[in-house]
Each structure stands twice: as structure tokens, then as C-alpha cells.
Amino acid sequence: MTRSKELQHIFVTFYGNFIDTPDFGSLRVRMNTAIGVCMDPSIPENFGKIQFISENCEDPLMATIQYDTSLTEDKIKLVVPSNNSITSFYFPGFIDTHIHASQYPNCGILGNNSTLLDWLNKYTFPTEAALSHLPYANIVYDKIVSRTIANGTTTATYFTTIDLNASKVMAQICSKYGQRALIGKVCMDSNSPEYYIETCKESVSSLIELVDYLENELCNPLVQPIVTPRFAPSCSRELMETIGNLAKNKSLHIQTHLSENFNEINWVENLFPECENYTDVYNEYGLLNEKTILAHSIHLTPEEIQLIKLKQSGISHCPISNTSLTSGECPVKEMFADGIEKIGLGTDVSAGYSCSILESAKAAYAVSRHLAMKKEKPQLKLSVNECLYLATLGGAKVLDMDKHIGSFDVGKSFDCQEIDLISPNSTIDIFEWQVPTNLPNTKSEHTSLNKPEPFRMCDIVSKWFFNADDRNVVTVWVNGHNIQNLNT
Numbered sequence: 317m318t319r320s321k322e323l324q325h326i327f328v329t330f331y332g333n334f335i336d337t338p339d340f341g342s343l344r345v346r347m348n349t350a351i352g353v354c355m356d357p358s359i360p361e362n363f364g365k366i367q368f369i370s371e372n373c374e375d376p377l378m379a380t381i382q383y384d385t386s387l388t389e390d391k392i393k394l395v396v397p398s399n400n401s402i403t404s405f406y407f408p409g410f411i412d413t414h415i416h417a418s419q420y421p422n423c424g425i426l427g428n429n430s431t432l433l434d435w436l437n438k439y440t441f442p443t444e445a446a447l448s449h450l451p452y453a454n455i456v457y458d459k460i461v462s463r464t465i466a467n468g469t470t471t472a473t474y475f476t477t478i479d480l481n482a483s484k485v486m487a488q489i490c491s492k493y494g495q496r497a498l499i500g501k502v503c504m505d506s507n508s509p510e511y512y513i514e515t516c517k518e519s520v521s522s523l524i525e526l527v528d529y530l531e532n533e534l535c536n537p538l539v540q541p542i543v544t545p546r547f548a549p550s551c552s553r554e555l556m557e558t559i560g561n562l563a564k565n566k567s568l569h570i571q572t573h574l575s576e577n578f579n580e581i582n583w584v585e586n587l588f589p590e591c592e593n594y595t596d597v598y599n600e601y602g603l604l605n606e607k608t609i610l611a612h613s614i615h616l617t618p619e620e621i622q623l624i625k626l627k628q629s630g631i632s633h634c635p636i637s638n639t640s641l642t643s644g645e646c647p648v649k650e651m652f653a654d655g656i657e658k659i660g661l662g663t664d665v666s667a668g669y670s671c672s673i674l675e676s677a678k679a680a681y682a683v684s685r686h687l688a689m690k691k692e693k694p695q696l697k698l699s700v701n702e703c704l705y706l707a708t709l710g711g712a713k714v715l716d717m718d719k720h721i722g723s724f725d726v727g728k729s730f731d732c733q734e735i736d737l738i739s740p741n742s743t744i745d746i747f748e749w750q751v752p753t754n755l756p757n758t759k760s761e762h763t764s765l766n767k768p769e770p771f772r773m774c775d776i777v778s779k780w781f782f783n784a785d786d787r788n789v790v791t792v793w794v795n796g797h798n799i800q801n802l803n804t
């Protein structure tokens with residue numbers, strides 16, 4: 317298709333099987349469904365957003381014209397899965413609520429016995445400091461953004477480094493690829509190595525300049541700033557208060573680390589004796605609100621849980637990182653039971669060894685089971701559906717973006733990944749008699765005494781969850797745009 321022809325399309329209708337998790341624990345399966353997305357730049361309020369959903373639809377083109385009779389066929393692009401079979405489906409794009417783009421060169425390098433504070437000093441700070449060299453930052457940031465997209469991540473909340481210019485480079489790269497991103501220039505003016513520290517004044521002025529750059533120069537609504545005090549030990553009271561005020565005045569997101577490791581928690585208690593607990597430090601210095609993302613939050617006291625609930629902050633559960641640095645097991649189900657409503661997943665590269673949210677979802681499943689065994693509480697186990705919710709709509713809630721992303725609903729942006737269990741390089745083995753018939757839960761002619769019943773769609777999802785990787789991600793869209801095949 318020529319570029320000029322493509323430009324005429326002001327509406328895209330996606331057709332196939334749509335699966336999402338509208339609630340914690342439920343799986344919504346909509347077979348043979350048409351979802352219409354407005355791509356008309358002259359209607360900015362609808363651009364990239366889902367306009368209609370027609371279930372059990374036989375003629376998606378007709379459904380589109382019925383939705384809007386002013387649309388003619390030449391204005392509509394119809395997208396069907398490349399392998400239009402029952403083993404392929406559309407799923408909401410993954411949301412990574414905590415990832416250090418700058419640590420990607422260390423991904424998979426952890427040091428066997430490292431725990432948080434020695435790992436930071438030995439591996440992390442030198443790697444982050446090196447990214448002030450912009451050609452290096454360009455290569456690393458380009459790779460992590462394309463790699464997360466290849467793994468189905470449509471929204472990511474990034475930490476960069478203290479370096480302003482490298483943070484601008486990261487924003488440019490996210491914008492180039494079309495990924496939805498929050499860009500966090502790290503703020504740290506205390507208790508850090510002399511080769512990787514800023515003064516409070518430098519930190520605040522770099523942050524202000526980054527915010528100004530994103531608002532007034534880059535001007536891509538998909539790429540937003542996020543205020544990023546690294547964690548309480550590396551921030552002075554003055555720094556936290558100043559950037560907290562900036563976040564409040566400009567309605568910006570905030571991200572930081574909380575309660576990851578016992579040595580860290582003791583350190584915070586010694587550094588901030590005026591505060592009730594670790595969470596209270598962020599509250600005291602104006603950093604705790606409904607747009608705050610708290611990574612880890614493993615060892616919280618009941619008082620801290622109540623404070624987070626009161627302030628409606630979100631928690632980013634990073635199970636691969638927590639296992640790798642032996643930080644602990646975040647009690648996700650207990651926190652939900654205690655009334656915390658906003659919990660999502662973070663890869664936490666490079667304390668986490670994978671930039672795939674699907675891998676993090678599997679790790680969340682495993683960690684919850686270890687916790688259930690340790691505490692002899694089977695109710696602490698996370699199900700596949702619950703893990704997939706954390707990876708999508710749960711993450712959207714953490715980012716306070718659940719009105720816009722995280723599931724397939726009219727009015728939401730079309731942020732989506734097409735999954736295929738039998739894509740060309742797939743390593744998933746699925747046998748002919750296991751392939752479901754077109755109608756969910758009906759028996760097919762395969763069924764006999766000797767042949768088992770075919771899978772239901774929830775089995776197909778389970779197979780994907782445990783057996784898949786990026787080879788099963790066929791295409792990725794953000795705001796209705798295909799962002800995976802940038803160079804095609």
C-alpha cells in the first residue's frame with residue numbers, strides 16, 4: 317500500500333478475537349469482534365481512541381459504516397490478524413510501571429550475592445554515570461525502547477539518570493518510536509558517590525528544564541515528565557519538598573522506591589527520625605498523592621498501608637527484582653484485601669533481569685505461590701487472570717491512566733498487542749486437536765473417547781502466559797498506530 321493511499325484512512329477497524337481483564341481476576345473474551353478506531357487528525361478528541369465495539373460481528377466493514385454512515389470504504393482501513401485463526405488474539409498493551417532505562421547494559425548482571433545497597437554502589441551507579449556520554453545514551457536508550465515494544469509494552473514509566481541531556485535523548489527516542497512513556501530524570505543530592513551526585517539546586521533546575529523541554533519543545537502528548545526522587549536516602553529534605561511542590565503545581569506524576577530492603581528501611585529511619593516510618597517521609601515532604609508510583613513496597617507496616625490507601629498512591633510490584641536481590645516477597649493479595657486498589661507490575665531493569673512484563677507477570681505468579689506456602693495461606697496465590705490484570709489495567713490504575721488505557725472499552729486509546737501462539741518462530745507447541753473451535757466452550761468434531769476436548773480460550777491464554785515470549789508478539793499499536801515495525 318502506498319503512503320498516499322494510507323494517509324486517506326481516517327478510520328481503522330480491527331477485527332478478530334479480543335481478550336482483556338476488566339476486573340482483578342476476570343478474563344473477558346470477545347470472539348470475532350470489530351473494534352473501530354478514529355484516526356482522523358481533524359477530530360483530536362477522538363484520535364487513536366476506540367469508537368465502537370461490535371461483538372460476534374460477521375462483516376466488520378459493514379459494522380463500521382453502520383456506526384458512521386458518512387464513512388466510505390476508501391476511508392476505512394481493515395486490520396485482521398496475519399494468521400486469522402483461533403490461536404491469535406488482541407490483548408491490551410503491557411504497562412511497565414517501573415523500569416530503569418539507564419541500567420539496561422547491566423540487564424542479567426547482578427552479582428550472585430548482591431543485595432540492594434551494595435548492588436547500587438558496585439553495579440548501578442557507575443553504569444548510570446556513564447550515560448552522561450550522549451552517544452552511549454543514544455545506543456542504550458534506543459535499544460531498551462525497541463526491546464520493550466517488541467515485548468508488547470505500550471506504556472513505560474522510566475527512570476533515566478541525573479543527566480538532563482541524556483534524559484532529553486530518552487524522551488526523543490520514546491517519541492520517535494511512538495511508545496507512551498513517562499520520563500524520570502533521577503534526582504539525588506545526598507549520600508551518593510561523588511562521581512554521581514548533584515546539588516539540590518542543580519537537580520531542581522535540570523528537572524524544570526526537562527519539564528519545559530517536554531512541554532514546549534518535544535510537544536508529544538504521549539511522552540510526559542515524571543518527578544523522580546531516587547529514594548529517601550539519596551534526597552535532602554529541601555530537594556524532596558521543592559520537587560514535591562513542582563509536581564503539585566504542574567500536576568505531574570511522581571515515582572520513587574519504597575521499603576525494598578531491611579538495611580534500606582533502617583537507614584531511612586536513622587536519616588529521618590522526625591518521620592513515623594519510611595512512607596511517612598514521602599508524605600511529610602509532599603511526595604505522596606494519587607499520582608505517586610511507589611516501587612517495591614514489600615515490608616510495609618499496617619500504618620504505612622493505611623497511609624498509602626488514604627493518599628491513593630500506586631504500588632509497582634517488581635517480583636523479578638525482589639527475587640534477584642533477595643529483597644522479599646511483596647504480599648500483593650494481602651494489600652488488595654487491605655484496600656489498596658492500585659497495584660501494577662514493574663520489570664525494574666536491571667535489578668530485574670528481563671524487560672518483558674510477561675516475564676514479570678509469571679514471576680508475580682511464582683512469588684505469590686512461595687508466599688502462600690511460607691505463610692500457609694492459599695488465598696495469597698495470584699491466578700493467571702490476576703497477573704494479567706496487574707500487567708495491564710492494574711498498571712493503568714497505578715499511573716492514574718485507567719480512564720484512557722489498560723483495557724478495550726469505548727473511549728479508551730487503542731494500545732494493543734496482537735498475539736499469535738503459532739507465529740513463525742514461536743516455540744509453543746499446540747496440537748491440532750487442542751485448537752478450539754470458533755465458538756468458545758463448544759465441543760468440536762475432534763471430541764471422541766480417544767481424543768481429548770479442544771482448549772477453551774482461557775486455556776489458550778494460559779498457554780500464552782506460561783509458554784510465550786516476544787516471538788509471539790506480532791504487532792504492537794499505541795493510539796491506533798503500529799509502533800513495532802518502525803522501519804517497514
Ligand SMILES: O=c1[nH]c(=O)c2nc[nH]c2[nH]1
Nearest residue numbers: 440546547573637664667
Ligand atoms: O531496585 C532498585 N533499583 C534502583 O536503582 C534503586 N535506587 C534506589 N533504590 C533502588 N532499588
Ligand SMILES: [Zn+2]
Nearest residue numbers: 416573611664
Ligand atoms: Zn527501581
